[in-house]
Amino acid sequence: MMQSKVMILGIPFDNMTRKEFLKNLNERLNTHQKTFLVTANPEIVMYAKNNKDYYDLLMQADYIAPDGIGIVKASHKLGTPIQERVPGFELMLGLLEIADLEKKNVYFIGAKEETLELTIEKVKNKWPHINIVGYHHGYFDHDDPEMIDRVKNTHPDIVFVAFGFPRQEKWISRYLSQVSHGIAVGVGGSFDVLSGKTKRAPKFVQSFHIEWLYRLIKQPSRYKRMAVLPKFLQEVYKQNKKEKSL
Ligand code: UDP
Secondary structure (H helix, E strand, O other), X not given: OOOOEEEEOXXXXXOOOHHHHHHHHHHHHHOOOOEEEEEEOHHHHHHHHHOHHHHHHHOOOOEEEEXXXXXXXXXXXXXXXXXXXXXXXXXXXXXXXXXXHOOOEEEEEEOOHHHHHHHHHHHHHHOOOOEEEEEEOOOOOOOOHHHHHHHHOOOOOEEEEEOOOOHHHHXXXXXXXXXXXXXXXXXXXXXXXXXXXXOOOOHHHHHOOOHHHHHHHHOHHXXXXXXXXXXXXXXXXXXXXXXXXX
């Protein structure tokens, strides 16, 4: 039987396709339900495993999307397969599409000033019916409540927050506790990609599921962050063994 939630090292992932995620999100937009969307990759799962506060934040999410092939592989290993990977970047594109069709209010917050400007240009060109209610770069004191007020006052239907984890989820949790409607989602480095500052891997690399390798070669500084992957797989093997011996 297909599970609607799949537990991976304590994180309950929603086992939906990209299309299903977007259908649900669209419905919640139209019914003005407040929504905390998280897209979690192995790094995030491992971070949550070692940080209770961050784990508790993730538990507040309405949806957790399986971001990356590592999560999908783990789900297979655990005998509860997830249907497909749902990259955060693609969810963002889908939401922009919906926002364009339905002329929604969108706020963009995060990334470097220049990157953000380029992102906004791109959005204006590609999705001209989106009502961009505001934008702000991501280099300010994230504990400053003023920024929450600023965003809140523009009444966005969707807020894209690109600070990288765990910063973005912390900010979103505080923001959502003060508003009554809207989707908020942490999109990590997605503005860097959308703006063209960082290139996405070529299609063939994507289809072989070796984007991680491509990124590592392009940006060797990511090595330290990626070192978490083997550890993640090791933990998944351990969880698998434990479950089998019960
Ligand atoms: N970023 C930001 N404010 C910060 C730190 C990072 O807006 O205080 C942005 C950064 O410019 C980039 C995105 O967050 O666009 C993701 O950054 P990074 O790749 O360092 O974070 P990760 O995704 O690795 O957590």
